[in-house]
Amino acid sequence: MEPRFPRYLPDPAASRAEMESLQRAVADAASFTDEFAFDPEGVCGDRKQTTLDLDRSSRADGPVVAGIDQAFLDDAAVSAVVCLQDGEVIERVHAVSALSIPYIPGLLSFREGGPIVDALAELDTDPDLLFFDGSGRIHYREAGLATHMGVVFDRPSVGIAKSLLCGRPRESVDGRPEGWRTPILSNADVDTPDGRVIGYAVQSRQYESSRTINPLYVSPGHRVAAGTAADLVSSCCAGYKLPEPTRLADAYADEVKADYE
Numbered sequence: 001m002e003p004r005f006p007r008y009l010p011d012p013a014a015s016r017a018e019m020e021s022l023q024r025a026v027a028d029a030a031s032f033t034d035e036f037a038f039d040p041e042g043v044c045g046d047r048k049q050t051t052l053d054l055d056r057s058s059r060a061d062g063p064v065v066a067g068i069d070q071a072f073l074d075d076a077a078v079s080a081v082v083c084l085q086d087g088e089v090i091e092r093v094h095a096v097s098a099l100s101i102p103y104i105p106g107l108l109s110f111r112e113g114g115p116i117v118d119a120l121a122e123l124d125t126d127p128d129l130l131f132f133d134g135s136g137r138i139h140y141r142e143a144g145l146a147t148h149m150g151v152v153f154d155r156p157s158v159g160i161a162k163s164l165l166c167g168r169p170r171e172s173v174d175g176r177p178e179g180w181r182t183p184i185l186s187n188a189d190v191d192t193p194d195g196r197v198i199g200y201a202v203q204s205r206q207y208e209s210s211r212t213i214n215p216l217y218v219s220p221g222h223r224v225a226a227g228t229a230a231d232l233v234s235s236c237c238a239g240y241k242l243p244e245p246t247r248l249a250d251a252y253a254d255e256v257k258a259d260y261e
Contacts, residue, residue, distance in 0.1 A: 001120040001127070004154040005029070010113040012100045019110050023143035024191065026151050032137055035223040036156045038063035038128050044236035044244060045087030062086040065236070066127035067245025068116055068149075071253035073260055075099055077112060079119035080253035083127055084245055093122035094256045105165065106140045109148035116149055129224075129232070130157040131245040135165050136221035136229070138184055138199040141191050150222025157221030158229045159199075160246055164217050166190055169201050175211035176203040181230055184217065200230040205241040213241060 003009060008026050010019070034040075042062045064085045071078040076098050083091040097115035104111070112134075135144030136159030143151075144165070150157030166189040171182045180203040186196045199219030206213050220229045236243035242250065 001123045001153065003117065003152045005152055008148070008152045009117065010110040010148060012110045012114065014110070016104075016107070019107050020141060023107075023109075023139075023141040023148070026148050027142040027191070029151050030137075030143065030147050030222045032220045032225060033223075034225045034228050036128065040228060040232055041235070042086070043129060043232055044084065044238070063128035064090065064125055065129040065131060065245050066120075066123070066125070067131045067243070067247070067249035068119070069133040069246050069249035069253050070112060070115065071250075071257040072099075073257065077115040078253045078257045078260070079112075079115040080249045080256060081119050081123060082245060082248040082252055083123070083125045084248070087244070089248065091123065091125045092252055093119060094252065095119040095122060096256070096260065108134055109143075109145045112145060113148055113152075116145075117152070120153070128156065130155050130221065131233075131236075131243060131249075132157060132159050132221065133161075133246050133250065135159045135161045135217070136199065136219035137226070138165055138167055138217055138219040140166055140189055142198070144219070144221075146219070146221030154222070156223040158224055158232055159219045159221050160233055160243065161217040161219075162214070164201075167198055173201045173203075173215050176206065176215065177208070177211070178203055178206040179234070181215075181234075183226070184219070197226050199226055202230050202233055204234060204237040204243075205239070216241070 136146035146159030
């Protein structure tokens, strides 16, 4: 899988001003509306399988969703990609890449984007949809990791974050039941008019006895609308807090990391 628009590739050697300028260009190039040909209801399928299925002739023809997550060594990122079709794992790849800058809030794609590009280059599969562990439009300049990589590859993409980077929930998110959601609205921290829907808090799992699980913060990356992004993530959670594509990518990244420790 190769970048379609390499001019948007993040350069970790750029100055902070240059990074922020590129993010604004990425946001201008991004589309936060549904622009895809697959049926969103068929993304994760009814069957859930965590072992690698190598019998390609037995697969159905639903859309392929790739989950992307990372684990970290001292000075390197383990970038893992797990592709699912109709709820079955069809390919797993990874790359181990050097990290050149520290984590800076709002500039995650400049630290992790290059390693993710390295991992996606290993894919034989051509995914229809990308799920990222990180923000999309819920970002100061509307260009989080999922948006940045989605624009680079011009692929429908969704950001799934465990904490809220910016914006504000329309309602309190505390103690909400499973299946609940509320819009995340832009505020003064976001480069877009105040009150615009930039994503959703999605309560993907909860305990009825003690509602202690926090929601996911889901936002469109590219070529996906905010409400559709929330629907896609909800349909892929399979009883866990995280959707299957990124849950399996997280586990695979840890598996690879263990081989280097």
